Amino acid sequence: METSKHIFYYNLDRFFNIHRKTISDIFTDAMKDGQYLQGNETNELEKKLAGFTNRNHTITCGSGTDALFFALKSLAINGDDEILVPAFSFISTATAITRAGATPIFTDIDPGNGLMDLNDAKHKITSKTKAILFVDLYGNMPDGNTLETFAKTHKLYLIEDAAQAIGSERDGKKAGSLGDISIFSFDPTKPIHAFGTGGAILTDDKKIADYCKAARQNGKNPKTGQYDQFGINSRISESQTALIHWQLKTIDSQLSKRKTLANHYKSKLKNLPLETMVSEQFHYTGNFHKFVIQTKHRDVLKQLLAKHGIETRIHYGKCLYEHRVLSDYHSHCPNAETLANEVLSLPFYPELSIAEIDYICEHIKHYYS
Numbered sequence: 001m002e003t004s005k006h007i008f009y010y011n012l013d014r015f016f017n018i019h020r021k022t023i024s025d026i027f028t029d030a031m032k033d034g035q036y037l038q039g040n041e042t043n044e045l046e047k048k049l050a051g052f053t054n055r056n057h058t059i060t061c062g063s064g065t066d067a068l069f070f071a072l073k074s075l076a077i078n079g080d081d082e083i084l085v086p087a088f089s090f091i092s093t094a095t096a097i098t099r100a101g102a103t104p105i106f107t108d109i110d111p112g113n114g115l116m117d118l119n120d121a122k123h124k125i126t127s128k129t130k131a132i133l134f135v136d137l138y139g140n141m142p143d144g145n146t147l148e149t150f151a152k153t154h155k156l157y158l159i160e161d162a163a164q165a166i167g168s169e170r171d172g173k174k175a176g177s178l179g180d181i182s183i184f185s186f187d188p189t190k191p192i193h194a195f196g197t198g199g200a201i202l203t204d205d206k207k208i209a210d211y212c213k214a215a216r217q218n219g220k221n222p223k224t225g226q227y228d229q230f231g232i233n234s235r236i237s238e239s240q241t242a243l244i245h246w247q248l249k250t251i252d253s254q255l256s257k258r259k260t261l262a263n264h265y266k267s268k269l270k271n272l273p274l275e276t277m278v279s280e281q282f283h284y285t286g287n288f289h290k291f292v293i294q295t296k297h298r299d300v301l302k303q304l305l306a307k308h309g310i311e312t313r314i315h316y317g318k319c320l321y322e323h324r325v326l327s328d329y330h331s332h333c334p335n336a337e338t339l340a341n342e343v344l345s346l347p348f349y350p351e352l353s354i355a356e357i358d359y360i361c362e363h364i365k366h367y368y369s
């Protein structure tokens with residue numbers, strides 16, 4: 001077995017170097033008319049994203065974190081409200097709720113795919129519950145009809161945190177199309193990314209869209225120029241919206257590369273005593289945002305891979321309520337706690353080579369042999 005490689009968890013400079021000329025041209029074109037914010041590139045991207053997800057409106061903003069915050073604010077969520085949210089996600093899924101002044105109520109997850117367990121959610125509904133903030137974890141999508149019916153039955157707003165899920169689809173429903181509002185993130189770790197931060201809000205409701213358009217510009221109504229509502233400064237530059245737009249046009253080839261690599265990982269790891277939490281099940285397609293394995297030996301395996309130059313990450317090593325910043329909302333969600341102890345994200349990006357995956361898998365197999 002070869003022992004002297006270094007395999008990064010992310011390798012964005014590979015992406016840049018492969019597409020250097022295209023990216024330079026995109027930036028030059030986007031900058032040449034001197035409009036750096038909210039010009040044609042942003043308008044075009046917003047139209048394209050709306051078409052891509054079958055939504056009526058898309059509003060880009062500075063990050064997925066801000067997109068979640070704007071989504072909650074646009075629904076007039078406030079201090080008396082409780083929001084159902086999975087206990088296992090990125091921190092800002094929950095801190096967006098506390099930032100809006102409301103209370104996160106943590107629900108357990110389905111151990112097979114990491115998605116919110118609606119049975120647990122149902123038991124946690126009270127007269128104060130106003131919304132469900134559902135996360136398409138690792139790009140895995142729920143059954144959209146069941147989720148939307150659940151929200152309607154209990155008269156709750158449904159916000160879809162699709163930060164990790166652009167390009168995923170299940171039973172004809174795209175990530176970004178579920179419920180009242182969806183959000184995307186374009187941070188550099190996402191399948192479609194800015195060279196910096198970026199996010200988007202997607203909705204069919206014009207009032208929500210108008211609220212968010214003003215919210216991203218310090219509350220300025222883009223039509224009247226008046227400051228009539230709450231807002232902060234949260235926009236993406238034209239060069240970045242152009243870069244995101246180009247990636248969206250070529251998303252199919254990127255998804256197919258991700259699928260090939262994920263299948264290769266799966267075939268190499270089959271028969272080992274570990275689970276792969278990969279986002280494709282037979283009746284839907286995921287975007288393969290991450291390649292996550294689940295094993296009771298997570299910490300030892302992580303150390304062993306590091307010794308062989310293989311960087312891995314943990315998404316996520318704590319349930320949300322275990323973070324100090326959220327300790328006022330403590331809960332107990334056994335499935336989420338198990339995953340927090342057992343998940344390990346392996347290097348995964350379209351520019352990863354088959355030989356590198358073979359190298360990683362050889363070391364994993366060696367551990368179990």
Ligand SMILES: Cc1ncc(COP(=O)(O)O)c(C=O)c1O
Binds near residue numbers: 090164186187
């Ligand atoms: C599930 C989830 N929600 C929200 C966010 C926040 O997005 P951003 O990093 O663009 O603020 C992320 C980003 O990592 C995420 O993974």
